Amino acid sequence: xxxxxxxxxxxxxxxxLVGYSLPRRVIEQPVVKxxxxxxxxxxxxALIATQTFTTGHHLQLxxxxxxxxxxxxxxxxxxxxxxxVAVACVVTALVRVVA
Amino acid sequence: xxxxxxxxxxxxxxxxxxxxxxxxxxxxTGVLRDAAGVxxxxxxxxxxxxxxxxxxxxxxxxxxxxxxxMFTGGSQFAMVGVIGGGGAAMTGAATAIMLGVxxxxxxxxxxxxxxxxGWRRPVAAQLTIDESTAMAVARTxxxxxxxxxxxxxxxxxxxxxxxxxIGALSAHALSNPRVLGLxxxxxxxxLALMSPRLRSREPWVVALTAAVVxxxxxxxxxxxxxxxxxxxxxxxxxxxPNGATSRDKGAR
Numbered sequence: 001x002x003x004x005x006x007x008x009x010x011x012x013x014x015x016x017l018v019g020y021s022l023p024r025r026v027i028e029q030p031v032v033k034x035x036x037x038x039x040x041x042x043x044x045x046a047l048i049a050t051q052t053f054t055t056g057h058h059l060q061l062x063x064x065x066x067x068x069x070x071x072x073x074x075x076x077x078x079x080x081x082x083x084x085v086a087v088a089c090v091v092t093a094l095v096r097v098v099a
Numbered sequence: 100x101x102x103x104x105x106x107x108x109x110x111x112x113x114x115x116x117x118x119x120x121x122x123x124x125x126x127x128t129g130v131l132r133d134a135a136g137v138x139x140x141x142x143x144x145x146x147x148x149x150x151x152x153x154x155x156x157x158x159x160x161x162x163x164x165x166x167x168x169m170f171t172g173g174s175q176f177a178m179v180g181v182i183g184g185g186g187a188a189m190t191g192a193a194t195a196i197m198l199g200v201x202x203x204x205x206x207x208x209x210x211x212x213x214x215x216x217g218w219r220r221p222v223a224a225q226l227t228i229d230e231s232t233a234m235a236v237a238r239t240x241x242x243x244x245x246x247x248x249x250x251x252x253x254x255x256x257x258x259x260x261x262x263x264x265i266g267a268l269s270a271h272a273l274s275n276p277r278v279l280g281l282x283x284x285x286x287x288x289x290l291a292l293m294s295p296r297l298r299s300r301e302p303w304v305v306a307l308t309a310a311v312v313x314x315x316x317x318x319x320x321x322x323x324x325x326x327x328x329x330x331x332x333x334x335x336x337x338x339x340p341n342g343a344t345s346r347d348k349g350a351r
Contacts, residue, residue, distance in 0.1 A: 001161060001184075001188050001246050002161070003188075003189075004178075004187075004188030004189045004191060004192040005161060005164055005165060005168075005169075005188075005190045005192070007189065007196075008165075008169055008174070008178055008195040008196060009164075009165070009168040009169045009197035011148065011192065011195070011199065012170075012171050012174050012195060012196060012199035012202070013168070013169075013221075013224065013225065015196070015199045015200055015202050015203040015206075016104070016171075016199070016203065016206050016208070016224040016225065016227045017206070017220070017221060018203050018204065018226040019202070019203040019204065019206020019207040019208075019210060019224075019227070020206050020207075020209070020210045020220055020223065020224055020227075022146045022207075023245030024207050024210075024211070028204075028207060031337060031338050033204065034337040034338075035204075035333060035334055035337030036200050036201055036204055036336075037296075037302075037335075037337075038301070038305050038333035038336050038337045039197055039198070039200055039201075039330060039333045039334075039337075040173065040198055040201065040264075040292075040293065040294060040296060041222045041293060041296050041297070041302045041305050041306050041309070041333065042109035042112075042171075042306065042308075042309035042330055042332045042333035042336075043177060043194060043197060043198055043304040043307050043309075043326060043330055044177075044181065044198075044289045044290075044293040044314075045289075045293065045305075045307070045309045045310045045327055045329065046185075046309045046310060046312070046325060046330075047177060047180050047181070047194075047289050047314035047326055048125035048283070048286045048289045048290055048293075048310070048327055049309075049310035049311075049314050050184060050313050050314065050326065051101030051183070051184050051282075051285055051286045051289075051312050052182060052283075052286045053312070053314060054184075054317045056185060056322070057318045057319075057322070058317075059314060059317065059318070061293070063283075064282060064283045064286065067280060067283030067286070067287065068283065068286050068287065068290065069102070071283075071286070071287035071290050071291070071335065072290060074287075075290055075291055075294045076105075077104060079320060080143070081144055081147075081288070081291050082143045082144075082146070082147065082274040082307070083142060083211060083232075084287050084288075084290065084291040085147050085284050085287045085288050085291070087147065087287070088280065088284060088286070089279055089281055089283055089284050089287070090280060091280070091283075092280030092282070092283035093278060093279050093280035094280075096277075096278075096280070096347045097291070
């Protein structure tokens with residue numbers, strides 16, 4: 001775990017530092033910029049999907065899905081970050097109690 | 100962390116603007132007040148990061164190390180998210196690094212404004228995140244831009260780390276995070292972080308494709324790897340010929 005933390009931290013810091021060290025034209029290629037814009041979208045959606053709809057190596061539909069729907073509604077109404085997270089937790093917990 | 104795109108243009112060589120701000124003390128007060136506000140707001144994210152990280156099984160020390168050293172919210176959430184989902188820690192680190200790519204672009208922007216050398220360069224690099232960059236490029240002069248960067252970076256650093264510690268300690272006090280629905284916290288956090296990026300058709304298509312690819316591959320590959328496949332979706336979509344220019348113009 002500590003090794004992974006060190007690798008992750010070093011990688012993230014190197015990325016920050018490289019922007020101060022490399023010439024601007026090297027890093028600001030249109031293709032590089034475009035991939036960089038799409039990476040977070042793909043990674044975060046994949047994380048949302050796998051953490052909501054899977055358990056281990058199985059697809060599973062459970063209370064977490066209700067939490068995610070509630071979070072999406074909260075986002076739609078421009079709720080603050082903490083409210084979005086809290087709504088998801090509360091709804092998931094309530095569905096578990098009822099089910 | 101928030102998701103402002105630092106699109107505002109600021110002359111990178113605009114040193115001539117130094118000191119020409121009409122009412123500097125008032126500007127300075129405004130910049131510092133904004134910096135404190137942003138720091139407090141990100142403290143809220145820090146609380147949830149600390150809690151989610153603890154729920155994922157990281158110790159308080161490991162959780163705090165991430166906030167102190169990695170110090171880039173999206174990457175930190177992703178790393179503990181992968182680990183919490185049962186993925187290998189190294190896979191989490193890889194995901195975190197890919198999410199940190201945007202900071203390199205922020206750094207390019209800030210390098211032109213800050214003009215840092217020597218020991219200040221790594222310090223500036225560490226503080227280069229969504230918030231500090233957004234606040235800096237929103238300013239119209241180099242002087243206020245630099246102050247906004249340093250003040251916001253420092254403020255977020257302090258509040259983010261304090262909140263992480265509090266969040267981690269409080270989650271550790273709970274016996275079963277599932278009862279409180281805490282396993283739904285990370286996906287909700289990712290959703291809130293990602294939603295500002297869904298401004299045009301292309302990110303929607305990439306998002307949905309990534310989700311489908313990830314879910315389909317879950318039964319067949321080690322945990323955490325489906326997320327790396329999703330990164331492949333972004334790379335393929337990004338390097339596609341004529342995908343970049345035409346669509347981006349439509350979106351802006």
